[in-house]
Amino acid sequence: MTFPWQSRKVTVTGGASFIGSTLVDALLARGATVRVVDDLSSGVMRNIQHVVDDGSVELIQGNLLDPDVSRRAVEGVDTVFHLAADHGGRGYVDLHQYACSTNLGLDAILFKNVVDAGVEQVVYASSGCIYPLYLQADIGETLYLTEDMEKAPGYDPDGLYGLAKVAAELTLRAMHNEFGVKTASARYFTVYGPRGVENHAVIAMIARSFLKQDPFMVWGNGEQIRNWTYVDDIVEGTIRCAEHIEDGTAVNLGTMERVRVLDAVNMVCEMAGYEPAIELQPDMPTGPMNRVADNSLAKSLLGWEPQVLFEEGLRRTFDWYTSTKDIDEVREIFDFMLTERGTPPSKVTASPTSEK
Numbered sequence: 001m002t003f004p005w006q007s008r009k010v011t012v013t014g015g016a017s018f019i020g021s022t023l024v025d026a027l028l029a030r031g032a033t034v035r036v037v038d039d040l041s042s043g044v045m046r047n048i049q050h051v052v053d054d055g056s057v058e059l060i061q062g063n064l065l066d067p068d069v070s071r072r073a074v075e076g077v078d079t080v081f082h083l084a085a086d087h088g089g090r091g092y093v094d095l096h097q098y099a100c101s102t103n104l105g106l107d108a109i110l111f112k113n114v115v116d117a118g119v120e121q122v123v124y125a126s127s128g129c130i131y132p133l134y135l136q137a138d139i140g141e142t143l144y145l146t147e148d149m150e151k152a153p154g155y156d157p158d159g160l161y162g163l164a165k166v167a168a169e170l171t172l173r174a175m176h177n178e179f180g181v182k183t184a185s186a187r188y189f190t191v192y193g194p195r196g197v198e199n200h201a202v203i204a205m206i207a208r209s210f211l212k213q214d215p216f217m218v219w220g221n222g223e224q225i226r227n228w229t230y231v232d233d234i235v236e237g238t239i240r241c242a243e244h245i246e247d248g249t250a251v252n253l254g255t256m257e258r259v260r261v262l263d264a265v266n267m268v269c270e271m272a273g274y275e276p277a278i279e280l281q282p283d284m285p286t287g288p289m290n291r292v293a294d295n296s297l298a299k300s301l302l303g304w305e306p307q308v309l310f311e312e313g314l315r316r317t318f319d320w321y322t323s324t325k326d327i328d329e330v331r332e333i334f335d336f337m338l339t340e341r342g343t344p345p346s347k348v349t350a351s352p353t354s355e356k
């Protein structure tokens, strides 16, 4: 039976973000009625302007740490896709632990409102950052993280950002067990694609190549292994979580392609048509050395499989970035964006009405 999206009212928190706005487009295409709740602290209006302007999305611009905004966010909807979070790329989450800790409060307030309002279903944007760091140190190991490794033999999530994701997943399981709310957690692994921002590695690499950076800076020793996963695949998996999971189960959404940072850099430079010197920056944040998902559970539970191989997704993302960005603007924001989120202070002053 096909899922009745056409009769569903949904809220996407963080719906102006890179992944959130792509999810909004996919839900609208399925016929759902969509509300976006976002404070535009890192999400941007341009990602959703088209669907706000044509009236297909209701936008509540507000801070979900405000209990009243949170209450209004979930009022009268069937499904909440919860993506709002204080979050950025590796430079951001490593250097802004306090800010990431506020997600504990944001999630707790939202989930309480879900229970109080009797909302039927919540799908949560979790992360590969919930997995114990001690498992992910050895690049010589062909490791694929399976869902049961979350706490074996002990929790060791990736900072307060990862800890908040663990707490939310556990809360959602409790909400199912104790109140019958249908819940699911989708563990995203290093997502990239159009609308991505420079504080994430792939977009940062593309931005460096766009600026023809030479020497080309690489954080760490470049040997880190990742399974960068294309945004359309992530969105498809997230929607399938709503369609197939009710009991709080968490599933990995990630490819099983193992890509070394230095190999990704070489691919990007080849697309940009130049051969810069590579300068390693071992003191910059790198995250775990070896993080790749096992996606068999998503295959069996959701019938989900990534459709976009890294080389193809990288090409699409490179083409999007280089055809939509202004080189002077990228030069102006780039250093800020490597470790921050939202709008650089210079842009706020220069254009008070510009997107946050």
Ligand SMILES: NC(=O)c1ccc[n+]([C@@H]2O[C@H](COP(=O)([O-])OP(=O)(O)OC[C@H]3O[C@@H](n4cnc5c(N)ncnc54)[C@H](O)[C@@H]3O)[C@@H](O)[C@H]2O)c1
Residues within 6 Å of the ligand: 013, 014, 015, 016, 017, 018, 019, 020, 037, 038, 039, 040, 041, 042, 043, 044, 062, 063, 064, 065, 082, 083, 084, 085, 086, 087, 088, 106, 125, 126, 127, 128, 187, 188, 189, 190, 191, 192, 200
């Ligand atoms: N990008 C990735 O690789 C990745 C990997 C794993 C998990 N995730 C998760 O996916 C979700 C979306 O991430 P993203 O990369 O698209 O971009 P993002 O981090 O910009 O998304 C967060 C969104 O939430 C909004 N937001 C933040 N705090 C808010 C608040 N207090 N009130 C209202 N809105 C608020 C932001 O403006 C933004 O639109 C996040 O939950 C993130 O943790 C992303």
